[in-house]
Amino acid sequence: MAGLSKGSIAALIAAVVGALCLLLESSMPWLIKFPAAWVLPATDWVGAFMEWFLALIKPAARSFSALMFYPMEAANYVLSHTPWPLVICATTALAWTLGGVRMALMAVVGLGFVLASGYWPESMNTLALVAVSVPLALIIGGGIGILANEYPRVRQPVQAVLDIMQTVPTFAYLTPLLVLFGFGPVVGLIASAIYAAPPMARNVLLGLERVEPEIKEAAIMAGGTRLQQLFQCEIPSAGQQIMVGVNQCLMAALSMVIIAAVIGGFDDIGWEVLLTMRKAQFGQSLLAGLVIVIFAILIDRMSGTLTQDRRDQHDPRVAWGILALGVVVSAAFWGSVQQPGAYGLFNPVADSVDRGLSSFTSANAEALTALKNNVLFYVLLPMRIGLDQAVLPFTWGFAWTPMMSAALFAAGAAAGIVFALRGRMALGVMLLIAAGMLETGISQLPWPFVLVGAGALAWVAGGRGLAVLTVVLLGTILLSGLWERALLSLYLSGAAVFACALMGGAIGLASAVSPGVWRVVRPICDMLQTIPLFVFLIPVLMVFQIGEFSAFLAIIAYAIVPMIRYTRHGLVSTPDEMIEAATASGATTWQMLKDIRAPYAAPSILLGLNQTILYAFAMLVIAALIGTTGLGQSIYLALGQADVGLGISAGAAMAILALIADRMVQGFAEERRKALGL
Amino acid sequence: MTGSETPAITCRNVWQVFGSNADSALKEALSRHETPEAAAQELRGKGLIPAVQDASFDVKEGELFVIMGLSGSGKSTLIRCISHLLHATGGEIRIDGENIVEASPKRLIELRRKKLGMVFQHFGLFPHMTVAENVAYPLRVQGVKKKQRLAKAQEVIELVGLGGREKNFPRELSGGQRQRVGIARSLVADCSVWFLDEPFSALDPLIRRQLQDEFLEIQAKLKTTIVFITHDINEALKLADRIAIMRDGKVVQIGTPADIVLRPVDDYVREFSKDVAKGQHAHVSSVMQPGEHHVYGADDPGLRQDMTLDAALARCMELYEPVPVRTDDGKLVGVVNPADLAAALQVEQG
Numbered sequence A: 001m002a003g004l005s006k007g008s009i010a011a012l013i014a015a016v017v018g019a020l021c022l023l024l025e026s027s028m029p030w031l032i033k034f035p036a037a038w039v040l041p042a043t044d045w046v047g048a049f050m051e052w053f054l055a056l057i058k059p060a061a062r063s064f065s066a067l068m069f070y071p072m073e074a075a076n077y078v079l080s081h082t083p084w085p086l087v088i089c090a091t092t093a094l095a096w097t098l099g100g101v102r103m104a105l106m107a108v109v110g111l112g113f114v115l116a117s118g119y120w121p122e123s124m125n126t127l128a129l130v131a132v133s134v135p136l137a138l139i140i141g142g143g144i145g146i147l148a149n150e151y152p153r154v155r156q157p158v159q160a161v162l163d164i165m166q167t168v169p170t171f172a173y174l175t176p177l178l179v180l181f182g183f184g185p186v187v188g189l190i191a192s193a194i195y196a197a198p199p200m201a202r203n204v205l206l207g208l209e210r211v212e213p214e215i216k217e218a219a220i221m222a223g224g225t226r227l228q229q230l231f232q233c234e235i236p237s238a239g240q241q242i243m244v245g246v247n248q249c250l251m252a253a254l255s256m257v258i259i260a261a262v263i264g265g266f267d268d269i270g271w272e273v274l275l276t277m278r279k280a281q282f283g284q285s286l287l288a289g290l291v292i293v294i295f296a297i298l299i300d301r302m303s304g305t306l307t308q309d310r311r312d313q314h315d316p317r318v319a320w321g322i323l324a325l326g327v328v329v330s331a332a333f334w335g336s337v338q339q340p341g342a343y344g345l346f347n348p349v350a351d352s353v354d355r356g357l358s359s360f361t362s363a364n365a366e367a368l369t370a371l372k373n374n375v376l377f378y379v380l381l382p383m384r385i386g387l388d389q390a391v392l393p394f395t396w397g398f399a400w401t402p403m404m405s406a407a408l409f410a411a412g413a414a415a416g417i418v419f420a421l422r423g424r425m426a427l428g429v430m431l432l433i434a435a436g437m438l439e440t441g442i443s444q445l446p447w448p449f450v451l452v453g454a455g456a457l458a459w460v461a462g463g464r465g466l467a468v469l470t471v472v473l474l475g476t477i478l479l480s481g482l483w484e485r486a487l488l489s490l491y492l493s494g495a496a497v498f499a500c501a502l503m504g505g506a507i508g509l510a511s512a513v514s515p516g517v518w519r520v521v522r523p524i525c526d527m528l529q530t531i532p533l534f535v536f537l538i539p540v541l542m543v544f545q546i547g548e549f550s551a552f553l554a555i556i557a558y559a560i561v562p563m564i565r566y567t568r569h570g571l572v573s574t575p576d577e578m579i580e581a582a583t584a585s586g587a588t589t590w591q592m593l594k595d596i597r598a599p600y601a602a603p604s605i606l607l608g609l610n611q612t613i614l615y616a617f618a619m620l621v622i623a624a625l626i627g628t629t630g631l632g633q634s635i636y637l638a639l640g641q642a643d644v645g646l647g648i649s650a651g652a653a654m655a656i657l658a659l660i661a662d663r664m665v666q667g668f669a670e671e672r673r674k675a676l677g678l
Numbered sequence B: 001m002t003g004s005e006t007p008a009i010t011c012r013n014v015w016q017v018f019g020s021n022a023d024s025a026l027k028e029a030l031s032r033h034e035t036p037e038a039a040a041q042e043l044r045g046k047g048l049i050p051a052v053q054d055a056s057f058d059v060k061e062g063e064l065f066v067i068m069g070l071s072g073s074g075k076s077t078l079i080r081c082i083s084h085l086l087h088a089t090g091g092e093i094r095i096d097g098e099n100i101v102e103a104s105p106k107r108l109i110e111l112r113r114k115k116l117g118m119v120f121q122h123f124g125l126f127p128h129m130t131v132a133e134n135v136a137y138p139l140r141v142q143g144v145k146k147k148q149r150l151a152k153a154q155e156v157i158e159l160v161g162l163g164g165r166e167k168n169f170p171r172e173l174s175g176g177q178r179q180r181v182g183i184a185r186s187l188v189a190d191c192s193v194w195f196l197d198e199p200f201s202a203l204d205p206l207i208r209r210q211l212q213d214e215f216l217e218i219q220a221k222l223k224t225t226i227v228f229i230t231h232d233i234n235e236a237l238k239l240a241d242r243i244a245i246m247r248d249g250k251v252v253q254i255g256t257p258a259d260i261v262l263r264p265v266d267d268y269v270r271e272f273s274k275d276v277a278k279g280q281h282a283h284v285s286s287v288m289q290p291g292e293h294h295v296y297g298a299d300d301p302g303l304r305q306d307m308t309l310d311a312a313l314a315r316c317m318e319l320y321e322p323v324p325v326r327t328d329d330g331k332l333v334g335v336v337n338p339a340d341l342a343a344a345l346q347v348e349q350g
C-alpha cells in the first residue's frame, strides 16, 4: 500500500465495497435497498419536537406578526395610494442621483413598462413587502455582522450558521414559518427577512475584518471609545463591502418575496406569475415574469452603484426637477392616475404570444418531443436507474442482458488497468467505478457503497475530519428514511451540474479565448444572475410542459452562470510573466492552454463548480413546482400540508447534501491552490 | 536634565509572546529558566512566537530614541506594546511614571487623547475623511466643536506644509503628502510622547530626506519625547539621540550613534554600520598607531584623538599647496586645492 497515493487508496476502497455490494446483491438484498424496518421515524420526531417548539414560541411569533402588520400596511398604503407619476418620478430622481442619465432612463423605461403591463398594483404590493423586509434584514444582518466582529469568540459559530443558512433551500424556511404565523403576507415578509439577512451579515463582517489594521490602530490612538472607533472609522472604511451586502440583501429579499407567493393568498406579482402559470396563460405569465425581472434589474443596478469605488456626482437640481415634475403631473391629472392597473397595453401581445406559442409547439411538436425524449431516454434515465433497466427494446431497440453488464464491467476494468499501468491508478479505478454506477443507476446505488465512496472522497478532499462528518451526515439521511429521495435529488442535480460543467466550461473557455464571445456572453450572464429563481420556470414550462426535463433545463439555466464566469476568470487571470515565459519557450496556443492556463485556473474553476452545485441545489427545490421527484418535492409537499416534520427533515437533508458537496469541492480547490503556492 | 528626574518612558523586562495561552506559557518558561534566551527557546519550541524578549530601557524626556533592526525583529511589536495597542505579555511599561500595562481602558483613552501620538508605516488614514477631517479626528473624539477643531487642524496642516490640500481625500494625495497628513494628525492633540513606526520607509529617498529635515525642525519646535522606528541606519544616525538595536526580539545594543558605529557589540550590529560613511562617525583614535613614533617632517595639521576621520583628512590636506592639472600632452589647464578634493569626497552631512 505504501506506494499508492491517497486518491488511489480511496478509489480502491470504494471500488471494492461497490463490487462486494453487487456480488452479494442476490443473497443480501438489504445491501442495495436500506430496509424500511431499520429506518428511524426521525421525521416524526422532528415533527413532534418542532410542533412542540413552535407552539411554545407561537404567542411571541403571533404578536410579532401583529406588530409587523402596521409597517406593512403603512408601506402598502403609501405605495398603492401614491399616484404612479410620482412613484416613477421619485424613482427616476433617485436613479439620476445614483447613476446619471443612463440609470434615470433605465428607471423611466422600466417603470413605464410595468405601468403599461397593467401589473402596477401587484408590483406595488410586492415592493411594499420588500420595503419592510429589507430594513429588517439590514438591521438583523448588520447587527449580527457587527457583533460577530466585536466578539471573536462567536465569529466562528456565526460564520458556520451563516454557511448553513445559505445551503438550506428557500422553501424549507416557509413551512415552519407558515405554522408559526399562519397564512398571509407576514410569512413572506419574515421569510424574506431571514433569507436576506445572512448576505448582509457576511459582508459586514468581511468588510470590518478587512479594514486595514493601521486604520483601526489610528482610531485607537486618536483616543476614540470603542463605539467611536466602530461607527466613525471602521464602518465607514468598510462602506464599500457593506454596500455589496446591501445590494445582495435587496436581491435576496426580492427573490424570496416572490417565492413566498407559493403559499398564496396575497395579491402580489409572484402570485400573478403562479396563477397564470397554473392556468397555462404563458403569455401573461411571461409578462408578469418580465415585470419581476425589471424590478430585479432596477434594484440591482441602482444599489450596485453604491458599491462602486468612485462615483460621479450628479446635479441634485435635476433630481429635484424630476420630482417636481412628478408632483405637478399627479396633481394635474389627479382623476386619471388613480387606476394604474387598468392599462394592460400588452395584453394583445401576451395573447398573441400564447397563440404563437401553441402554434409553435404544435408545429414543432415532433422535434421538441424528440429532443425531450432523447435526453430523457438516453441521458437522464440511464443515469437515474442504470443501463440495466433503462435500456429497453422500445427505446433503445434492444434489451439489456447480463452479458452486456459483464462486457461493460470488463471494458471499465480494462481501461482501468491500462491507466493503472501507466501510473494513473486513481483515474483507472475511478473509470471502473463510473462503469459500475452507469450500470446500476444513481438512484439505485447500494447504500454502503455511497457511504464509503463519499467518505473516501471526503478523506481525499479534506482529511479525516471531513470524512467522518460526511459519513455521519449521510448516515443521518439514511436512518431518517429520506435516502431514496436524497439519491433522486442527487441524481437530478448531479446530471444538471454535469451538464453545466461541460457546457459552462466550454462557454467559459470560448469567452476566455475570444473577447468577442465574452462581449455576448457577459450581459447574458449578468441578466441570468439578476433574475429571481422563480422566473426561470416560465420559459421552460412554455415549451416543454411540466416534467423532469423542464426542471432539468431550469436548473441548468440558473446554475451554469458561475461555471462560465469562474472558468473564464481563471483562464484569463494567468499572470502575464507565465504567459510570456511560455511564449518564449515556444508553446503553441493549445499547449499554453493545456500546460499553463488550465492548471493555473484549476482552483478558480473548482470554485465555480462549487457555486454551480449550490445553485443547482437551490433551484432543485424551486423546480419542484414544475415536477421533480426527490427531496425538493417533499419540501414542497410539506409546505402544502403544513407538515413541519417532513419540511424540516427534507430541508435538512438537502442542506446536508449541499454542505458536503461544498466542503469537498472547497477541499480540492484548497489543495490545488496550495499546490500552486497561491 | 538631572538624573533623578522620572524618565518619559520606562520599559522593564517587557515580553510580547504571540500564540495561544501566551500568558501562562511565559510565566512557566520564566520560572523554569534563568536566562531570557533559554525561556525564549522553550517558548519557540512550543510553537509560540516571542516577538519581544525581555526589553529594558529608559527614554528621557525630550529624547529622540530610535529603534532599529531588520524586518521581523520585533520593532513594531515593541512600539505597539509601549503605546498599548498590544497588551504586553510580561514586564512593566511606565509613561511618565504611570504603569500603563495596568491602566484601565478609560484611563488609556484619556492618555491617548492627552499624551500619546502615533504615526504609522502605511499612514493609516481614514479613506472616507478629507485631509482636514483626518487631521481633526483626534479632537472630534474628544468632543471639540467643529469650528474649533478645524481651526486647530489648519494650524498643524500648515506646520507640515500641506496648506491648500485640506479638502482632498487621502486617495488623491501622493505618498509623501499622505504621510504629512499622518504626522499632522498625530500632532493635533499636542502629544508629549510621540511614536513613529517607520514613518518614512514607504517613501522614495528624496522625499524621505526632505521629510526627515522637516521632522527635525518640528521636533526642535515641539521638544516632545520621541520613539522612532526605522530599519535604515543612515536615518537612525541622522535623527537619533540614542539608538536601540533589535535582533529576533532581543534588544542587543543601546547607545549613541557614535557608540553604534565605533563600538558595535557584535557582528550583527557591525553589519549594520558597514555601509555607513565612517568618516563622519569614526574618530582618529580608531586608526592611530599609539606610542611615540618617529615623525617625518615638521608639518602638524593639529589632529586630535576625537576628531572624525573626515575632519582629520581635511586638516591634513590643507597642508598642501594647490597642485597643477594637465592634459595628456602636458599642457597646464588648471589647479586643484587638495583640501577641496577631500571635501568633495565626503558625504554631505545631512
Ligand SMILES: Nc1ncnc2c1ncn2[C@@H]1O[C@H](COP(=O)(O)OP(=O)(O)OP(=O)(O)O)[C@@H](O)[C@H]1O
Pocket (backbone or CB within 6 Å): B018, B019, B049, B051, B069, B070, B071, B072, B073, B074, B075, B076, B077, B078, B231
Ligand atoms: N499578531 C501577530 N501574531 C503572531 N505573530 C506576530 C504578530 N505580529 C507580529 N508577529 C511576529 O512577530 C515578529 C515581529 O514582528 P514585527 O512586526 O514587530 O517586526 P518588525 O521589526 O516591525 O518588522 P518590519 O520591519 O517588517 O515592520 C515577526 O516574526 C512576526 O511574524
Ligand SMILES: [Mg+2]
Pocket (backbone or CB within 6 Å): B075, B076, B077, B121, B197, B198
Ligand atoms: Mg514593523
